[in-house]
Amino acid sequence: MDTIFALATARGKAGVAVVRISGPRAWAAAEMLAGSLPVPRQAGLRRLRLAGDELDEAVVLCFAAGASFTGEEVAELHVHGAVATVAAVLRALGGIEGLRLAEPGEFTRRALENGRLDLAQVEGLSDLIEAETEAQRKQALAVLSGSVGQVVEDWRARLIRAAALLEATIDFADEEVPVDVSPEVTTLIDGVIAALRDQIARVGAAERVREGFEVAIVGRPNAGKSTLLNALAGREAAITSEIAGTTRDVIEVRMDLGGLAVTLLDTAGLRETGDVVEAIGVERALARAEQADLRIFLLDGAEVPLLLPEPGDLVVQGKADLHPGEGLTVSGKTGAGLDRLVAEVTARLQDRAAAAGVMTRERHRVAMERAFQALESARNEVLRGSDRVELASEGVRQAARALESMVGRVDVEHLLDEIFASFCIGK
Numbered sequence: 264m265d266t267i268f269a270l271a272t273a274r275g276k277a278g279v280a281v282v283r284i285s286g287p288r289a290w291a292a293a294e295m296l297a298g299s300l301p302v303p304r305q306a307g308l309r310r311l312r313l314a315g316d317e318l319d320e321a322v323v324l325c326f327a328a329g330a331s332f333t334g335e336e337v338a339e340l341h342v343h344g345a346v347a348t349v350a351a352v353l354r355a356l357g358g359i360e361g362l363r364l365a366e367p368g369e370f371t372r373r374a375l376e377n378g379r380l381d382l383a384q385v386e387g388l389s390d391l392i393e394a395e396t397e398a399q400r401k402q403a404l405a406v407l408s409g410s411v412g413q414v415v416e417d418w419r420a421r422l423i424r425a426a427a428l429l430e431a432t433i434d435f436a437d438e439e440v441p442v443d444v445s446p447e448v449t450t451l452i453d454g455v456i457a458a459l460r461d462q463i464a465r466v467g468a469a470e471r472v473r474e475g476f477e478v479a480i481v482g483r484p485n486a487g488k489s490t491l492l493n494a495l496a497g498r499e500a501a502i503t504s505e506i507a508g509t510t511r512d513v514i515e516v517r518m519d520l521g522g523l524a525v526t527l528l529d530t531a532g533l534r535e536t537g538d539v540v541e542a543i544g545v546e547r548a549l550a551r552a553e554q555a556d557l558r559i560f561l562l563d564g565a566e567v568p569l570l571l572p573e574p575g576d577l578v579v580q581g582k583a584d585l586h587p588g589e590g591l592t593v594s595g596k597t598g599a600g601l602d603r604l605v606a607e608v609t610a611r612l613q614d615r616a617a618a619a620g621v622m623t624r625e626r627h628r629v630a631m632e633r634a635f636q637a638l639e640s641a642r643n644e645v646l647r648g649s650d651r652v653e654l655a656s657e658g659v660r661q662a663a664r665a666l667e668s669m670v671g672r673v674d675v676e677h678l679l680d681e682i683f684a685s686f687c688i689g690k
């Protein structure tokens with residue numbers, strides 16, 4: 264097994280940078296530079312040297328094999344965060360026999376291979392590193408902590424028991440079976456089916472928390488959509504002008520609304536138009552608005568053509584400084600009503616986010632769907648009578664295997680490259 268190393272902290276100038284080394288030669292490599300090592304899990308201040316050349320004064324931290332993030336022997340060099348210092352330390356490590364630079368996500372891949380993390384936890388760690396808002400952070404941390412594995416293990420244990428009960432009746436098929444297991448088996452299967460149905464329905468909300476909700480501002484040309492977007496973003500993200508039909512492309516602004524990641528979309532003003540380019544803009548506006556989680560209809564007196572509000576959408580009167588109206592009124596120009604609008608959007612999205620469950624990815628949904636299908640047919644076989652028990656137990660075991668794929672107990676090699684490709688080097 265190679266010993267790998269990488270900068271674990273972000274690239275570029277910083278107060279302190281951490282270089283991580285993992286593998287059988289990690290301690291030996293750290294000792295070559297530091298002269299001596301502190302006892303495991305205790306920080307020690309050391310001068311790092313290579314062939315008499317002083318590299319830095321660093322804090323060194325070691326973890327023993329079997330008690331580290333990767334499960335391997337690990338050493339960390341906490342050095343001054345200068346670009347040149349990091350470069351010198353990485354160069355020094357690269358010159359040591361048996362050491363090589365880690366690939367993106369390779370430390371985490373080793374943690375997975377050594378059973379320190381399951382596949383869902385790896386996804387949680389990836390999400391945690393990407394987290395920009397409180398809701399993303401909390402959701403990712405729960406997944407990293409093993410919440411998916413716990414739920415899957417509970418379901419799996421119930422299914423294994425159901426399969427064992429069914430198989431017991433196969434073994435005793437020729438003899439007199441003392442008890443009819445089908446009531447207990449159906450109870451077990453029905454319990455898991457209900458739990459699956461509930462969690463499947465919650466994946467969508469969890470995905471919105473993870474990826475961010477989309478909120479589209481729509482309205483007629485000149486309604487003040489781009490001015491409103493700029494006011495909400497706090498910067499001039501979109502061009503505004505008194506000419507109707509100014510915006511053509513969809514303009515995206517990332518925001519944090521009450522801890523939720525939100526992409527706010529400014530769109531072309533909706534109208535029938537002979538202008539070819541503007542017509543493309545209107546098409547794009549309609550397509551994105553239809554996909555969005557919530558639409559803000561910004562009115563300037565008249566109705567918005569070409570698009571109807573859906574339940575849950577917001578209808579807002581714009582240019583409140585010119586014509587004060589009823590209900591929710593805003594002015595992108597003066598800022599009047601913006602706080603209320605933001606509070607209203609936030610509340611609606613928080614309602615939807617509250618439906619998020621433990622499972623956070625399409626991959627989880629697909630696995631749960633497979634398990635669900637297998638259990639539905641297994642349940643039918645149980646109800647059809649004793650000559651179908653083998654099919655029933657096979658269905659239950661198939662469901663258990665589908666669930667296990669969520670945490671990676673069954674073959675998942677093909678997924679790993681994709682997951683780790685999104686990791687940064689040093690993680």
Ligand SMILES: Nc1nc2c(c(=O)[nH]1)N(C=O)[C@@H](CNc1ccc(C(=O)N[C@@H](CCC(=O)O)C(=O)O)cc1)CN2
Pocket residue numbers: 326329330331332339379
């Ligand atoms: N300096 C430093 N800080 C860090 C990390 C790190 O690798 N180094 N982490 C990296 O992501 C995170 C902490 N995660 C860690 C997870 C497990 C172990 C670990 O040593 N696990 C052992 C022992 C467990 C225990 O003592 O309770 C194990 O699982 O056997 C260390 C860090 C965040 N902060």
Ligand SMILES: Nc1nc2c(ncn2[C@@H]2O[C@H](COP(=O)(O)OP(=O)(O)OP(=O)(O)O)[C@@H](O)[C@H]2O)c(=O)[nH]1
Pocket residue numbers: 482483484485486487488489490491502503504505506507508509510511530531532533581582583584585593594595596597
């Ligand atoms: N008085 C007043 N004028 C506004 C307000 N919001 C926008 N305007 C003006 O209305 C005109 C159109 O504003 P935009 O924000 O470009 O309108 P839009 O809806 O993005 O227009 P299109 O991109 O063409 O669809 C500009 O002259 C703005 O200065 C407002 O709240 N009050």
Ligand SMILES: [Mg+2]
Pocket residue numbers: 488489490501502503509510529530531532
């Ligand atoms: Mg505009």
